[in-house]
Amino acid sequence: MFGLKRGSAADLLVLLAVWAGLLLLFGQLSAGFLSPATLGSVANRIPALLLVATGMTLLMVTGGIDLSVGSLVGFCGTVVGVVMVDWGWTLPAAVACSIAVGLLLGSVSGLVSVKLRLPSFIVTLGMLEVARGLAFLAAHSRTKYIGDTIESLGTPIAGLVVSPAFLCALLAVALGQALLSYTVLGRQLVAVGANIEAARISGIAVDRPRIAAHALLGALTGVAAVFNCSRLGSADPNAGVGFELSVIAAVVVGGTSLLGGRGSVAKSFLGVLIVATLEAGLVQAGASEPLKRVVTGVVIVVAVLADTWRRRD
């Protein structure tokens, strides 16, 4: 037990070192990278990613995965747009609707995959298409402009470089890690992911934590959709295309296993920071779009490779 914790702390330090290394590297490559403006722009860009990465970590610990989060960001965002623009409801009501829709669709994915014993990969691949289609139907394939009411969530607080959305995402990371480390549900998530038969034999109702992880991720995605809308000031049915891949990349860079049984929300947080810093740094260093993709792809694989080697030794 002690050994595991020590290894875990070492992993955190390694990830921190990688992040610091990236900051220094890009500080060298482009003058003005290490400025509050850049760091603020990174912080204010990642709230949606952080929220969904937190939920995704909890789900991947159980051995599940959700490919529909990008489409859910698009659909829940569209719900926010319809509720606020077409119906004229307030922001809190829109947030509640977005969370409810996310929770509902996440639960559907969870129930279908767990109760009908289908791989979550397949079920959520279906949900990816369903939710994107619903987004276009609900929005009539048009972007809805929402404006100031929602933008304030994503705008830096006066005197601080970070936005309310970022602070909220930090809170979610802290709560997610606490849930994983200190609650019964958290232990069950790990137990189910590590060895589902052993978990069943030891008396855990194995379906419940798995469905709960899907549902929680859905709800967090609903919140993420609101923050995404706040960045755009609009609800766009195209929002979040490919988002699931950024989330999964950040989570695996943070060392969470695709096979379940192992993961840490705090490390996913660092994974998000690393991926976001890499992207911002490559833009500022003047790397072309194709080059950015090559470098990002290589870094993801190398990070996971390094993690695997460490574990094997």
Place this chain on the structure above:
Amino acid sequence: MGTGMRAIVVGVTFGMLLTLVGCKPAAPSGPAADARPKVALIMKSLANDFFATMAEGAQQHQATHAADYELLVSGIKNETDIGEQVNLVEQAVAQGARAIIVAPADSKALVPALRRAQSQGVLIVNIDNRLDADVVRQAGLQAAFVGPDNRDGARRVGEALAAQLKAGDEVAIIEGVTTTFNGQQRRAGFEDAMKAAGASIVAIQSGEWEMDKANSVAANLLSSHPKLRALLCANDNMALGAAAAVAAAGKSKGVMVVGFDNIAAIKSLLADGRLVASADQHADRLAVEGIELALASLKSGQPGADRATPVDVVTR
């Protein structure tokens, strides 16, 4: 051993990063270099030849006016990656750009980010795809528009096609990303021309500006509407995809395709008739006119006026 391996891997990655990024040293800090304003050109998908041509035009212009400004060029992965484009706007501001020339991937969703940039003193020039006028007014954004009249251009492309159609012929439109103003305008222009010619529009579907997507959309349209006589595509990328679908269906003789943008890749298709017409919006000039307007505005302190750029219909 474990940590050693990790250190090596991390070291190699950083080394590779350095090499790939080209070991660019921090910007030269002479007084001359500092005096030049930074101008950021933010485009859509660089996988689209249209924007690649636009980028080249801008880079050539910068090379001949190297003393006047410094150019930052960027684009996004695919045409729907709006979050990434917002990020590029924010990065340009963080880099200290004095002006941003933007071809927005969404006519509404980019407005808030641009307004935030403007409130930090950055001049905004809108090129190619026009921002939504209502949203711009609501948000209080000031941005001159430099670009063509897409509806008129598409109408004229449609007329070039209509010359080879007769009343009652079935046609279909493959439109761009439905949330873009230029996409909506081109679709409207195609509809204008087809209605005037008395053709019957049996389907309108989105190919999201991309070749792949348009290819499968076209293949489906061809099998569901066997009497289809023409596919009107809102850009050339999609026209290439549609033309491939037409060839695959063995209907090269019966089904005509038109596009928009006149990218280099369609030259041979225009020559052998697989494509009937396209529209040249002079992509290379588009960005340059935007940059010139921005430089003039920076110098005078006055926001520039909108500039219409020409659209020419090209046939074989």
